[in-house]
Amino acid sequence: MKKMNRCIITLFVAFMCLPILVTLVYSFATEWGKSILPSGYTFKWYAQLYQDPQFIAAISRSLILTVVTLAAVLVILVPSIALVAIYLPKFDHLFKPIVLLPYAIPGVVLATGLMRTYTNGLVPLFAVLSGGLFIYSLPFMYQSVRSSLQEIDGTRLMEAAEMLGASKVYAFIRILLPNIKIGIMVGSLLTFSAFFGEFQLTNMILGGDFETIRIYMLRVMKVNGHLSSAVVMTYLILLVIISALIIKLTNMNRKRSSMMREEAAFKPIVKGSPAHELLNH
Amino acid sequence: MSYLTIENLNLELGGKMILKDLNLSIEKGQLISLLGPSGCGKSTLLRGISGLNSIKSGKVMIDGRDITKLAPKKREVGMVFQSYALFPNLTVADNVAFGLAMKRIDKDTVSKKVAQILELVGLEDKAKSYPGELSGGQQQRVALARSIVVEPKVLLLDEPLSALDAQIRKQLRLELCRLQKKLGITMIFVTHDQEEAMAISDRIFVMHDGQIAQEGTPSQVYFHPSNEFVAGFIGNYNKLNKEQIEHLFGPLIEEGSTYALRPEAIEFTPQDDAVSVVGQIIERHILGNVVRCTVQTQYGTLWVDRMNQGQAVLNDLKDVTLFIRQEDVVTLHQ
Numbered sequence: 001m002k003k004m005n006r007c008i009i010t011l012f013v014a015f016m017c018l019p020i021l022v023t024l025v026y027s028f029a030t031e032w033g034k035s036i037l038p039s040g041y042t043f044k045w046y047a048q049l050y051q052d053p054q055f056i057a058a059i060s061r062s063l064i065l066t067v068v069t070l071a072a073v074l075v076i077l078v079p080s081i082a083l084v085a086i087y088l089p090k091f092d093h094l095f096k097p098i099v100l101l102p103y104a105i106p107g108v109v110l111a112t113g114l115m116r117t118y119t120n121g122l123v124p125l126f127a128v129l130s131g132g133l134f135i136y137s138l139p140f141m142y143q144s145v146r147s148s149l150q151e152i153d154g155t156r157l158m159e160a161a162e163m164l165g166a167s168k169v170y171a172f173i174r175i176l177l178p179n180i181k182i183g184i185m186v187g188s189l190l191t192f193s194a195f196f197g198e199f200q201l202t203n204m205i206l207g208g209d210f211e212t213i214r215i216y217m218l219r220v221m222k223v224n225g226h227l228s229s230a231v232v233m234t235y236l237i238l239l240v241i242i243s244a245l246i247i248k249l250t251n252m253n254r255k256r257s258s259m260m261r262e263e264a265a266f267k268p269i270v271k272g273s274p275a276h277e278l279l280n281h
Numbered sequence: 282m283s284y285l286t287i288e289n290l291n292l293e294l295g296g297k298m299i300l301k302d303l304n305l306s307i308e309k310g311q312l313i314s315l316l317g318p319s320g321c322g323k324s325t326l327l328r329g330i331s332g333l334n335s336i337k338s339g340k341v342m343i344d345g346r347d348i349t350k351l352a353p354k355k356r357e358v359g360m361v362f363q364s365y366a367l368f369p370n371l372t373v374a375d376n377v378a379f380g381l382a383m384k385r386i387d388k389d390t391v392s393k394k395v396a397q398i399l400e401l402v403g404l405e406d407k408a409k410s411y412p413g414e415l416s417g418g419q420q421q422r423v424a425l426a427r428s429i430v431v432e433p434k435v436l437l438l439d440e441p442l443s444a445l446d447a448q449i450r451k452q453l454r455l456e457l458c459r460l461q462k463k464l465g466i467t468m469i470f471v472t473h474d475q476e477e478a479m480a481i482s483d484r485i486f487v488m489h490d491g492q493i494a495q496e497g498t499p500s501q502v503y504f505h506p507s508n509e510f511v512a513g514f515i516g517n518y519n520k521l522n523k524e525q526i527e528h529l530f531g532p533l534i535e536e537g538s539t540y541a542l543r544p545e546a547i548e549f550t551p552q553d554d555a556v557s558v559v560g561q562i563i564e565r566h567i568l569g570n571v572v573r574c575t576v577q578t579q580y581g582t583l584w585v586d587r588m589n590q591g592q593a594v595l596n597d598l599k600d601v602t603l604f605i606r607q608e609d610v611v612t613l614h615q
Contacts, residue, residue, distance in 0.1 A: 090295075152369060153364055153366070156362055156364055156366040157366055157368060159333055159353075159360075159362070159366065160360070160362060160366035160367075160368070161368070161379070162333075162352075162353050162354055163331060163333075163353050163354065163358070163359065163360045163428075164354070164359075164379050164380035164383055164427070164431065165354045165380055165383030165384060165431070166354070166379075166383050167354075175368050175370070175371075178370040179368070179369055179370050
């Protein structure tokens with residue numbers, strides 16, 4: 001039974017990894033069409049790709065779009081979710097179906113709606129696109145932040161902080177945020193991947209005027225398969241690096257704050273005088 | 282004038298009136314318990330006093346100051362939550378120092394006060410630990426230290442011992458009592474455990490359906506329950522009706538429809554001024570230091586409590602004569 005399980009898991013992992021492996025090999029192949037293995041290996045597709053200013057520009061655009069939108073999500077959405085969960089729980093049942101709407105509304109419909117409403121020139125199209133992506137982040141962020149809040153009993157922590165004299169904003173920043181950091185991080189990672197690889201909305205709203213990595217990838221794919229494989233691999237590696245960086249940064253923050261606590265360590269006093277001083281006071 | 286006064290307090294939650302025209306007054310330095318079954322409004326009353334739930338009408342005064350409309354942080358009221366609500370990202374020392382830091386007290390004084398209070402609750406060696414590394418009892422002490430260190434005028438404790446096991450619970454409630462007496466803090470302790478309330482309180486307020494059903498010292502509440510609800514909730518009173526009482530003592534008893542008789546007040550041996558009732562023990566339950574006998578009499582079933590001293594005679598008894606004194610019968614009001 002154990003052997004069988006191991007066999008199934010191995011097959012499943014191989015099935016999942018094979019496309020990535022083939023793409024990786026294809027991105028290094030000089031030619032791979034009529035033989036089992038490529039006829040030769042080369043770095044020229046990567047060299048060609050990294051020398052292409054349009055590729056660098058596409059990556060930069062994707063990063064700017066993702067970072068700007070993610071920042072807006074973190075600044076606006078996270079406090080809103082906490083606000084509803086803690087102070088307006090009776091509206092939570094309205095929030096739940098709303099956050100699932102992005103799943104229900106197809107991208108085409110959302111893009112068309114956004115264009116019809118905002119293409120009057122008053123709102124920059126980049127902002128319209130960023131707004132559209134913001135809506136797409138709702139399910140990821142809501143679910144991860146909400147469950148983190150439930151896990152730590154956020155309402156009670158906020159009440160305790162307020163009873164001790166903290167303002168709502170201070171209690172949110174000093175107490176709530178550090179304790180829902182994992183939820184925010186998970187939500188951010190999911191949102192980052194979704195934004196970075198977004199195609200439909202970007203293509204429909206900005207199209208060729210704002211070529212992101214995915215639009216660039218599609219264009220290159222029609223020209224050269226090897227080059228597009230190199231783009232895919234670069235895209236994949238970039239996502240892994242950024243995800244690892246976010247996780248690393250979060251852990252570093254945690255370590256740093258615990259080190260700061262160590263520095264500010266309070267020295268326990270010897271039994272005898274100070275506590276008695278308090279009692280005799 | 283009392284230290285804490287609540288006048289005609291009405292509090293509504295989700296369209297339902299939880300507290301109804303509630304009046305209460307407490308003297309400075311007292312430890313009082315709000316005792317009642319789940320849903321009677323005792324925790325809501327605490328939240329009303331703390332400002333975490335806004336009240337519909339009425340007045341809350343502490344030390345002559347009307348705090349009814351003040352924000353929680355301006356009320357000078359501390360609170361220990363049932364779930365402790367310790368900040369998981371802060372060390373024990375930082376948790377305790379939080380309230381002092383909010384008062385913008387200088388760091389040296391904060392360190393000194395934190396050290397003093399941690400020593401007082403016996404956690405001086407846990408200052409650098411995180412709440413997740415502590416046992417339930419230790420977490421409760423931290424929560425208590427955190428609330429006490431800011432020197433609130435009134436400390437509210439919302440079933441603070443309910444999540445602990447029986448042994449630690451008993452130990453902590455004595456420590457709490459000791460601490461309260463030493464520091465002279467005015468405390469309101471919410472519990473549904475009558476034994477706990479009896480053990481630690483200067484006064485007990487029994488709550489029922491959003492109102493105070495009876496208030497008094499533990500002895501007053503235990504020996505003289507004023508109504509059927511309190512008699513049912515405090516102890517295991519035998520409830521007798523007017524007919525049963527008249528059969529026992531004649532028509533000379535105080536006017537009422539229901540009467541209560543403590544199980545330990547009934548004796549197996551002859552007593553002065555007592556009437557005798559013949560009965561049969563049909564059940565025995567050992568409740569630790571007490572044996573509770575269920576005795577079937579011609580006036581109905583009565584519970585009789587005797588100290589459990591492992592006496593064989595009690596185990597062998599079947600046909601018994603009970604001796605009941607009229608002075609032990611309490612008249613209950615509706």
